[in-house]
Amino acid sequence: MFSTFQRLQQYCGFVSSVVICIMAAISLSSFVHLNYLTPVPTASISVDNVQVKYGKPPYGYNYKRQEYASMTFDLDADLSPLFNWNTKQLFVYLAATYPGKQYANKVVFWDSIITSKEDAIISLRNTTANYQIYDVTGKFSERTATVSLEWNVQPYVGLLTFSKGEGRSKFTFPPLASASSQKAR
Amino acid sequence: MLPQLSGLQLRQTLVQALNFCLVLTTAYMFWKGLSVVTDSPSPIVVVLSGSMEPAFQRGDILFLWNRDARVKVGDIVVYNVKGRDIPIVHRVVRNHVSSKKQLLLTKGDNNAMDDVDLYSYKQYYLDREQEVVGAVKGYIPIVGYVTILLSENLWAKYALLGGMGLLAMVQRD
Numbered sequence: 118m119f120s121t122f123q124r125l126q127q128y129c130g131f132v133s134s135v136v137i138c139i140m141a142a143i144s145l146s147s148f149v150h151l152n153y154l155t156p157v158p159t160a161s162i163s164v165d166n167v168q169v170k171y172g173k174p175p176y177g178y179n180y181k182r183q184e185y186a187s188m189t190f191d192l193d194a195d196l197s198p199l200f201n202w203n204t205k206q207l208f209v210y211l212a213a214t215y216p217g218k219q220y221a222n223k224v225v226f227w228d229s230i231i232t233s234k235e236d237a238i239i240s241l242r243n244t245t246a247n248y249q250i251y252d253v254t255g256k257f258s259e260r261t262a263t264v265s266l267e268w269n270v271q272p273y274v275g276l277l278t279f280s281k282g283e284g285r286s287k288f289t290f291p292p293l294a295s296a297s298s299q300k301a302r
Numbered sequence: 303m304l305p306q307l308s309g310l311q312l313r314q315t316l317v318q319a320l321n322f323c324l325v326l327t328t329a330y331m332f333w334k335g336l337s338v339v340t341d342s343p344s345p346i347v348v349v350l351s352g353s354m355e356p357a358f359q360r361g362d363i364l365f366l367w368n369r370d371a372r373v374k375v376g377d378i379v380v381y382n383v384k385g386r387d388i389p390i391v392h393r394v395v396r397n398h399v400s401s402k403k404q405l406l407l408t409k410g411d412n413n414a415m416d417d418v419d420l421y422s423y424k425q426y427y428l429d430r431e432q433e434v435v436g437a438v439k440g441y442i443p444i445v446g447y448v449t450i451l452l453s454e455n456l457w458a459k460y461a462l463l464g465g466m467g468l469l470a471m472v473q474r475d
Contacts, residue, residue, distance in 0.1 A: 122469055140442070178418035179426055206356055208393070208411060212375050220398040220405070223375045228395070230411060232356060253398045253405060253427070269376050269393075271357040276440050279376055 144275025147203035151270060151278045155201075160194040160266035160282035162211065165243075169257055169293050174249045183255035186290055188226065192241045192266065194282055199270055200234040207231040208269040209239070213250060215262035215290075224250045257290035264288065342368035342436035347380055347389060348446035353410030354378070354391055361447030364391065366436030372404050373397075373430060378438040379408065381428055383421050389435060392417055396427075404430035 167188040174185040190211065199207060210228035214221075226246040231237050250262075267281040336345045345366050349358045357378075358364070366380055373379055375397045380389050395416065396407035405427035408417045418426055428434060451458045 177416045179416075181426070208357065208376070210376060210395075217398075220400045222399075223397045225375060225395040230356065248395070267376055269378070272441060274442055277378070277438060279374070 140274045143203050144272065147201050147272060148276050148278070150201050151199065151280075155198050157280070158194055158196050158198060158282050160192065160284040162190060162192050162264050162266060162284060162286040164188050164190045164264055164286055164288045167288050167291060169291055171293055174251050176248050179251065181255065183251055184257055184293055185249040185251040186257065187249045188246050188288070189243050190227070190241070190246065190264075191243065192239055194239045194266055195237070196231065196239065196268065196282075197234045197237040199268070200237055203272045203275060204270055205232075205273045206271045207237060208271065209266065210268070211246075211264055211266055213262040213264050213288075215260045217252070217254065217260065220253055222252065224248075226250055257293075259290055259292055261287055261289045340367050340369065340436065342366045344380075344389070344435060347391065348449050349391060350388070350450065351391075351410075353413050354393070355412045357411055358391065358441070359443070361444055361450050363442040363446040364438045365440035365442075367439045368434075368436035370437070372399060373406065373434060373437050379406070380435045380438070381408065381433045382435055383425075383428075383433060385422060386420075390417070390420060391438065398427070406430060406434070 165188070167186055169184055169186045171184055172182055173180055174183070175187075192211070196207060196209065208228065208230055210225045212223050212225050214223045216222070226248050227244070228247060229239075231239075264286040265281050266284070267279070270278040270280075272278075333345075337343060339345075345368075347364050347366065349360055349362045349364060352360060364378075364380070373394055375394050378391060378393050380391050382389050390408075392408040392410045392413075394406050395409045396405075398405040406429075407427055409415075410417070417428075421428065452462065
């Protein structure tokens with residue numbers, strides 16, 4: 118009655134439906150765990166030593182000459198609770214949010230990929246930002262930025278989770294240091 | 303060589319053809335329906351490069367969502383730059399929103415530099431409405447590797463076609 122092909126088809130169908138059910142269970146349980154059962158981690162951030170200069174930003178392919186800001190920061194956060202049975206990696210980043218006349222802005226100035234629970238306890242001192250901040254208008258005009266620690270939890274399978282830590286820090290972009298005063302330093 | 307088609311055999315052949323059409327149209331409807339629901343021209347994509355490793359490897363399947371008017375910093379978006387036909391999956395690292403439009407800068411997690419050199423000449427930012435196809439919401443590993451195998455290796459294509467042909471010849475039911 119049943120040909121080999123039909124048996125094979127039924128076997129494959131059964132295996133794939135079992136795999137799909139398992140994946141759905143893993144994904145759903147970790148989604149609930151991350152969104153409802155994990156307390157929001159706290160981040161203590163302090164940004165120091167913000168310097169605004171004029172020229173081509175050292176990082177990146179934006180070759181426009183413009184104002185850019187570099188900085189150092191301290192960061193303490195324990196993100197290990199975000200590692201559960203379905204966490205493949207964390208993509209963690211510090212973002213500066215600041216207003217503008219035409220555009221509201223948010224710029225990442227430091228990021229890190231964390232692949233194990235042990236590495237998820239972050240404690241950084243006097244760390245230099247990976248990326249300089251530059252603005253669409255090319256000028257900062259002494260605006261004030263709010264810094265937050267945010268992350269994306271990448272699962273082995275299922276839904277991606279995006280969230281941010283409790284705790285904000287603020288800094289104001291200093292005025293552009295003139296060429297002579299930069300030399301004097 | 304050709305068997306005489308009796309009424310019953312003809313009926314069977316037609317039913318088979320109809321079933322085949324049904325499978326094709328169901329798949330097409332599913333795809334287009336998903337497109338409408340997610341508001342994205344390609345709601346499911348297969349990762350083709352290693353630029354987002356270790357989050358995404360080649361052959362992983364991504365599910366996109368495009369109903370949100372603005373994407374966020376940290377989101378992983380798929381974008382098509384005008385004049386380049388390969389869609390790129392990278393993370394948003396800069397976001398400048400006005401009331402009219404949203405400008406984005408993207409970067410692959412595994413790339414040392416940002417994406418400006420992937421954009422058009424003298425283009426420094428992506429336009430959310432014009433170029434972004436959707437943001438990644440769901441992820442299934444490996445499964446999409448079949449399509450990479452088929453599109454990059456001629457032998458895989460022939461093996462699949464040959465196998466299907468062989469089954470159609472051998473199988474009697």
